[in-house]
Amino acid sequence: MIGPVALSALCLLAAVDTLPSPAPIDPRELDRQEQATESLANALLDLSVALRDGEFGLLGRAFLPGASVDRLPLPEGELGEADPWADRRIWAGGSEEAGGVELFIRSARDWHRDMGAIDDVRFKVKSSSLIEGGTKLKARIHYSLIGRSPDSRREWLRGWADGLAAANAEGDWRIDELRMESASSLRANAELFSEIGAPAGVADDLPPFRWTEGVEHGAAAGDLDRNGWIDIVATGPGRPHVYLNQGDGTFADKGALLGLQDHPRATAPLLLDWDNDGDLDLFLSALGPVQFYENRLVPEGALAFRNTSDRSDTAAPIGYSAISTDVDRDGYADIYVASYNRYARVFPDDWARAENGTPNLLFVNRGDGTFADRSREWGVDDRRWTYAGAFADLNEDGAPDLYLANDFGENALFLNRGKRYEDVAADWGVIDRGSGMGAAFGDIDNDGVLDLHVTNMSSTAGKRIIARLYGSAPPPLLEKLAAGNSLYRRVPGAGFENWTKRSGGLAAGWAWGGGFFDFDNDGWQDLYTPAGFVSGASMHDT
């Protein structure tokens, strides 16, 4: 049986016409390599969980009997300040003494003794190859430990190990040799953030996600009742939550009292004052009809929503991210909706240049509180699989331009040419082919010009397979598909230049939204990226 990861790669290869072909490796050989690697990777995940939980008796299961194993690295000394918010410590790896699994287990006990708390441990196979006639697997392993040092500062250790694995009698791949390299950790010198959803009254619990039923949920911030406090609208499986900020550090979910109906397929809320009356109205993007709710704060004096959808053209079958600006410069905010498609029911017609998404929508505000889809006239009824977008006037002509993050293909940069948009992504250097999920404008060099951040998937398994297929020089397209987020610096008059490498790497896993914010107010905009696709009951990854 072909494993799902290998299968994904094969689908990709079969689908992409532009790749060098044939793939330089026999699919069955690729599958053998990945089957062994996944087996080992999952054994290492079990090891990780046991290490995290202090289940020392389970640690031996990752190893073959008689395995030669180093101890885990132990803190050795301070390296000083790595960042204003974190110091660096060095952890010594390797073993002077030759050891077995017992030595490893003993050092695991040392970790638990020496750390104030252990929150997470991960061992991941970054690259691997079958050797000795396929009987052994040589693996390059990255590991991390997240917890708190005894003085309660958050600490994050990262390091590398070399492993040699072989199959046991059951055909499961286990470690026979493990060499731990020295590593270093970051140790925070302040408690940067605290999670307070429950005490603040915004906690929400959903059942585990089902592939065929699930919906992605979004949120919007704005002062709905104009009392000086920022409220939150967040979509959910029923009625959208309206978390009204009480000003005392808590929020009250008033969605039901404000006239909102159930919209179980709603995705993104968007707050905008579409009638310029001074209060924030609510647009809901959805996998199904979009919804318009007019805020009655003005003129009625109390926050309440009235559904005005029937007055507008709302035939959109699918909507993900929704963004707003005054596209046609008539003084009224318009709305653009990224439409993507029903993934799982429909598949992209090309894994690297898909064009069978549902057309994106441009709801032009008629000025009387009603909207009409003018995406076709404006040339933005794009059928790429668009998840998100962002507006900004990049060429400073007083007309908002539009960047789109598209999954399974090329992103778009639409310049506003008056009554029509024109895609200049290629000329401006921001095609950013890959799994585009999100986009945001900010400033990465404080030169007074807006730069661009795009989120894309990065994948350990993907990188591993690509390396298996093409070695160290994969086709740029394939490499990009698993590489992660991108950062582009705007050069006025010359499009954008790619600053991803200068960033130091923004491989954030299966990345979604986020963008620029300056968490420590030091005058430089930091980046935040929510990540992760679907976590099942087991950490075992396909």
Next chain:
Amino acid sequence: MLAAQAGVEKAGRSALLNEQEELMGLGFSFSGYERNRLYRHRGRDSSPLYIDLSGVSGVDDIGDGRGVLFADFDNDGDSDLFVTNLQRRTHLLYRNNVGQSAHWIRIDLEGRRRGRDAFGAAVRVSSSAGTQTRVLAGGSGFLSQHDPRLLFGLGVDEEARVEITWPSGSVASVGVLKADRTWRIVEDEPGAELLDLPAGTLPDPVADRLLAIKVGDRLPGGRFRGVAGGSTDLSELLPAGSRHIVNLWASWCRICPREMRYLATLARGQGRNAIVGISIDDPNDLDKVRWRLHEAGADYPAVVASEEYIARLFGSVAVRVPITLLVAADGTIAEIHSGWRPSKAARLERFLQASDR
């Protein structure tokens, strides 16, 4: 594409999905349990430009993150985060504990010509860090729309020059505005209006489980090692009959010096021992402690807590600093504050000025 290839591909796709659903049913993950990431910008000439602080940030949830709101929910001058997840705990709220320790400026825009929201306006704020630019976005990222009031960090700067490019393309130079305030700027109207936002604070789980002692308790007594040498008793340090501010800090604490600099200023013109620093550090390694005090200009009495004293203060609770205790004339603790923000200054001054009945 060849027909055979297309056939393989189609079969592959449906097999892929079936297999994914089946594996999910069995509990497997698909790029699951990944951490949300925080990359800190290290400044103009740094290489690389960012450092990944995720694992020490506290905002690195592993619950399949999707969207995020950057918003100042307690109007204290820093960005808190609201994160949406795919499943299980779908809403997370993060309190920013450190941003308030630097200066900031907030710009609240109202448009006239291209809609009241002024979506698409670009705001430029010039300070010693250069000219930061932000766009007032009506939605960005993924399924997300941030706080419409644009917040800029200013580091140590106490003012900044502000310029707006309105969505119409017209540029308005607002001039130099003072930091730590919110300014409302209306298109086609001159200048900026100071906006008096209500101030508050989000729940602070650190403060709630801060100490083994609570408001109303007497501060435990004990003998301390003086930073300059010798040893002293708490009753000598904090003589009864007057009010005291006791600052718990540590040499490794990043925010502490900002509060200490303020406390040093406050201490001048106050009575003897109005302010006392207790450091949570290794009593055998005092060089760093002395150096930090020197850097902060803190010349008020400073001592180092013994291990036993730390245990009495914090019990089994993790040590967190800075914590500032306001001690009444009868020796009981009147207030406990964690973290530091400039807005706390007035509270401390009032405490020292008032007298106990």
